[in-house]
């Protein structure tokens with residue numbers, strides 16, 4: 001036990017975990033624009049709160065290395081990435097056709113620093129995946145990531161690049177099977193779509209379904225061809241509470257773990273499924289939401305935790321701070337420590353807030369019916385798919401950064417204006433950690449062609465530029 005609360009290390013879930021955490025002190029400054037609900041500032045609030053609970057002392061804290069253009073192109077189309085890199089708020093009106101083609105506009109506006117923002121959040125998830133692959137951590141956290149709607153050639157639902165797909169591709173270099181779980185209130189469509197035809201990635205999304213963005217995620221959508229039954233969708237109605245949520249989450253995920261036996265798990269922890277969210281309509285408490293993290297932690301499989309949606313900032317900060325505590329094995333005191341954003345948490349200044357008395361429109365009958373249907377689909381997967389690597393793609397190298405950068409990055413910025421001095425165990429902070437070279441790209445494409453290029457159905461096709469003479473073969477690959 002220490003200042004942060006009770007240690008959970010002795011309990012049944014208590015094996016101590018090595019946790020690494022990615023945070024960029026600039027991330028809170030990116031601004032989607034006036035009236036836009038997505039506010040990267042919430043990541044800075046969560047960070048400030050968890051630092052004041054002392055959680056940074058229990059993790060390896062890293063400033064993410066920005067993902068390079070070529071890293072992003074492992075999933076995204078080259079011309080889409082180039083567009084994200086070059087478009088500016090000042091010049092966007094000269095590129096109306098491109099804006100439309102890449103779905104950049106109201107939900108996904110062009111704002112100052114858009115590309116470095118994408119590089120930063122993708123860099124955190126990639127860095128976490130590399131560190132898990134190297135067995136230097138059991139759990140990696142990147143609350144700035146989790147932007148699950150981004151498609152190969154299209155922005156969507158506040159997401160521009162899909163850091164989750166990129167991180168899963170990285171994990172697939174070392175793990176035959178990767179499980180993706182999505183507890184954001186919205187359907188994890190971008191990740192599902194990327195892996196819809198493979199049996200190497202199972203995707204499971206819990207979401208509000210019915211007249212709700214993005215409109216996909218029907219229980220009948222189960223995957224295609226080799227990927228049939230490797231996509232799972234759990235459609236939910238308004239007002240779901242902790243008990244109802246867990247009566248689906250635990251049996252479904254237990255069965256998934258049993259039949260799929262993933263080598264690594266990515267958990268998208270979108271906090272818009274919390275009670276009182278500005279865009280959401282569920283009724284989960286922070287503890288109910290965090291129960292998913294606690295449960296996944298208990299399987300002792302490498303775990304990447306990423307953020308996602310969440311539009312009532314004070315509750316997002318509460319949730320991701322508490323979940324960081326769960327990851328490191330500490331139960332945090334309800335009384336909040338003073339922090340930079342203390343005034344946001346009044347009048348109670350507590351970590352936990354009671355859910356509302358809204359009606360739970362998920363009847364017991366409904367919950368039982370969908371649970372049975374999903375477990376039935378899982379029972380069709382009798383055996384884990386056996387995938388043989390003839391040759392493993394090259395390991396991602398950790399390169400030393402140049403000395404100039406080391407001077408700055410040797411100390412990790414904990415919040416604006418103050419540095420936290422890395423301890424000796426954090427010496428690796430000085431290193432660049434996800435540099436993918438051209439050989440890696442080629443090797444990855446060789447080994448996972450269906451994941452990076454071969455999306456064959458119309459559903460996955462990019463919007464072609466009108467009048468473009470770029471032709472594609474039957475795999476949607478440019479000829």
Ligand code: V1D
Pocket residue numbers: 035036037106107146147148149157158159184186187213270272279307308309310
């Ligand atoms: F209310 C708004 C104000 C300004 C700009 C956008 C919005 C807004 C609210 N809800 N946009 C939405 C959703 N978009 C639509 C559009 C209408 N259509 C034609 C589409 O309903 C998008 C909601 C995105 C949710 C994102 C997410 O929470 O899942 C997320 N996960 O990771 C990052 C974000």
Ligand code: CA
Pocket residue numbers: 182183184185186187188205206207
């Ligand atoms: Ca979801």
